[in-house]
Amino acid sequence: MGPNIPLSYLQKPTPIMKEIIISDKQEYLNEHYPFVEIPNLTDKKCCIHCNKIITVKDYKVFKGDDGFEFICCPHAPECNGTLIDWLPVNWHRKQVPPSSRE
Numbered sequence: 001m002g003p004n005i006p007l008s009y010l011q012k013p014t015p016i017m018k019e020i021i022i023s024d025k026q027e028y029l030n031e032h033y034p035f036v037e038i039p040n041l042t043d044k045k046c047c048i049h050c051n052k053i054i055t056v057k058d059y060k061v062f063k064g065d066d067g068f069e070f071i072c073c074p075h076a077p078e079c080n081g082t083l084i085d086w087l088p089v090n091w092h093r094k095q096v097p098p099s100s101r102e
Contacts, residue, residue: 016064016065017062017063017064017065017070017077018062018063019060019061019062019063019076020061020062020063020069022061025041025057025059026040026041028061029041029056029071032069032071033071033083034083039056039086040056041055041056041057042055042056042057043055043056044056044089045086045087045088045089046086046087046088046089046090046091047073047075047079047081047085047086048081048085048086048087049073049079049080049081049085050073050075050078050079050081052073052075052079053089054073054074054075054086055074056086058074059071059072059073059074059083060072060073060074060076062076062077070082071083073085073086
């Protein structure tokens, strides 16, 4: 038998998240997007968590109880995808050319 681990150790508290309304979504992306290539608000992406096509301008922002702000799928909170889960619309159809597979 393995070690006795208290049930309270295995239960993690649910973080308290509150949606915040962003008035200028492009400016918010320009200031908070963590990757180099900032998408346009009109860009379409596929959220790999809910497998839905989204328009970037519809994103939501949720603030955690620690103050961190998460850029989330427009289908949040039902979908727990964040911007790192947004891929090009036809990402699953793109294939690596044979010369690049080595």
